[in-house]
Amino acid sequence: MAPLLCLAVTLTTACNSASDDAQPQIPLAAVSEVLFLTDQQNSNLRFDNGAVYHKGGVRGLIIVRQSASSYLAFDRNCPYQPLDTCARLKIDPFLRLYDPCCQSQFSFQGQPQAGPATRPLRQYNTALSGNTLTITN
Template sequence: MRSKRLLLPLLAILTGACSKDSNNNSPIIPYVPVNTQVSINSQLYPDLRQDGGYAYLPEGYKGIIVVRQNAGSYLAFERTCTYDPTNNCVLEVDPSRLYITDPCCGSQFNLQGQVIGGPAISALVQYRTSLVASTLYISN
């Protein structure tokens, strides 16, 4: 019985330590509930109709970047750099449309949210996306 008492707290600690995922639950970027939807056919988001197209949304901590991978796949990222979330900058898609950049620290991320240039070392916080007909649902 004594071993069960010791085992349960240990399991709780280990489970909690393993539940943090740098792509979804960064401990330094404040958690803001996100539950929004976008019509990909809307005139407000014409770039979401082409591969590599993107749109900025106001939800999230500093906003969201939605990137179209292909006709059936969209990714959504927090517009906060993982290097210094406290700065006043928001991430932007480079005019080349090849990567996302932080104009303050110069960190660069590919359109899948992975670091391609420092000083950032962690991937962008990613939101869940689900495409149903022409509506893209975004949540965390």
């Protein structure tokens, strides 16, 4: 029985020390947003790799057009040190998303490309019906 107890203590200690080194997760937020693609403020979504800001999520949303029938929606909260007040993504006109606070850069598919961030951006579900894009989690 003693070897089994020793194994349980070792595993618990190993798991606790591993979680201490992990970055905190982006807080959860309920997302249920509707975008009308014909609205002037969404004109960047009329071409591939166009991106716009929208309300919702933890620190706002970034919507990216992949093609005429495919859109991606990401939380603007950077996954690297997401609790920092400045961890908010911006759209760079040179086809990337970036966090000016930690200098992390992400592709328009939400994957980390440079900087300290190693996690992808939090992505939300999108559904297109005519000229209406619905974003949910």
